[in-house]
Amino acid sequence: MLSQTGEHGVVVVVNNVSGSTPSSHHKPTTLQLYSSIIRNEGILGLWAGNGANLLRVFPSKSIIFSTNDMYRARLGTLYHGGSYDDWLTSGKRLPWSMSFLSGGMAGMTATAITYPLDLARGRIAGKVACARSGGVKHYRGIINTVLVTAREEGAMALYKGVSPTLLGAMPYEGIKFGTVAILERAFPRRGATRGGGEEEDGRGRNDDSNNNNNNNNNGVSVSDVTRKLLFGGAGGVTASVITYPNDTVRRFLQLQGSRGTTEHFDGYWDCVRKTYAKYGVERFYRGAFINIVRMAPNTAIQFGSYELLKQCTAGYF
Numbered sequence: 158m159l160s161q162t163g164e165h166g167v168v169v170v171v172n173n174v175s176g177s178t179p180s181s182h183h184k185p186t187t188l189q190l191y192s193s194i195i196r197n198e199g200i201l202g203l204w205a206g207n208g209a210n211l212l213r214v215f216p217s218k219s220i221i222f223s224t225n226d227m228y229r230a231r232l233g234t235l236y237h238g239g240s241y242d243d244w245l246t247s248g249k250r251l252p253w254s255m256s257f258l259s260g261g262m263a264g265m266t267a268t269a270i271t272y273p274l275d276l277a278r279g280r281i282a283g284k285v286a287c288a289r290s291g292g293v294k295h296y297r298g299i300i301n302t303v304l305v306t307a308r309e310e311g312a313m314a315l316y317k318g319v320s321p322t323l324l325g326a327m328p329y330e331g332i333k334f335g336t337v338a339i340l341e342r343a344f345p346r347r348g349a350t351r352g353g354g355e356e357e358d359g360r361g362r363n364d365d366s367n368n369n370n371n372n373n374n375n376g377v378s379v380s381d382v383t384r385k386l387l388f389g390g391a392g393g394v395t396a397s398v399i400t401y402p403n404d405t406v407r408r409f410l411q412l413q414g415s416r417g418t419t420e421h422f423d424g425y426w427d428c429v430r431k432t433y434a435k436y437g438v439e440r441f442y443r444g445a446f447i448n449i450v451r452m453a454p455n456t457a458i459q460f461g462s463y464e465l466l467k468q469c470t471a472g473y474f
Contacts, residue, residue: 253335261328265327
């Protein structure tokens with residue numbers, strides 16, 4: 158629901174750009190956006206595009222976390238030396254810059270693989286019925302969106318806006334994982350020393366006595382999961398604040414050419430130039446607050462769930 162207010166905020170601007178007379182002083186609040194969505198689309202409009210989003214999130218996040226572990230291991234062998242298997246069992250730390258690099262590469266890998274789903278989700282959420290578009294719903298589900306886009310705009314349109322998305326994935330995921338690594342070092346587990354022997358991605362563990370105090374009967378460390386929840390949320394907020402302008406440009410590029418819009422941009426920088434000329438710097442940050450509110454629990458749950466699942470499945474994989 159929180160993400161829908163941001164998506165519909167983009168629609169208002171796109172439709173204004175497409176021919177409506179924009180009101181430069183009108184800046185809808187989050188509550189106004191909620192009210193508009195419910196009034197024009199009903200309560201289910203708050204979940205418009207959520208099916209496509211779920212189909213996108215599952216492979217995207219699984220690829221990000223799994224490839225991040227792979228990249229970390231490879232970078233660890235380069236940084237510390239030794240074999241791949243030795244580094245996996247050594248519990249050595251990587252500097253935060255390596256965590257930034259591995260997270261960024263993982264984000265770019267996931268983006269390259271799942272981008273058509275991201276574009277479909279953005280178009281479904283961004284082009285649902287609203288008063289400014291005459292009450293016509295342009296797309297019907299993720300499959301319909303992909304087929305319509307490929308048929309009307311060509312197969313390459315499924316990768317429209319992929320460049321800023323790839324470029325944005327590098328700093329976004331890098332900052333997210335890098336922030337978690339910094340916080341792990343700044344606030345080590347009880348019994349661990351700052352900068353010493355314990356791996357910040359959760360592979361390293363404390364001594365048995367400390368684990369016995371923090372683990373429940375199933376062998377799950379509540380302390381580790383809680384730390385990942387807190388640090389992951391902080392990482393998500395930090396990354397969102399820094400990279401939000403790029404996300405705004407990405408959404409504009411994804412929506413151009415879709416049904417109901419006529420605005421055209423000749424690439425990333427042309428979109429930046431036209432948006433700045435028409436709306437100023439403020440437009441790049443419109444919807445940033447609600448995005449931050451959404452990303453804090455979102456990334457916290459991602460990191461906490463990943464840590465929990467790793468511990469629960471440690472004896473099976």
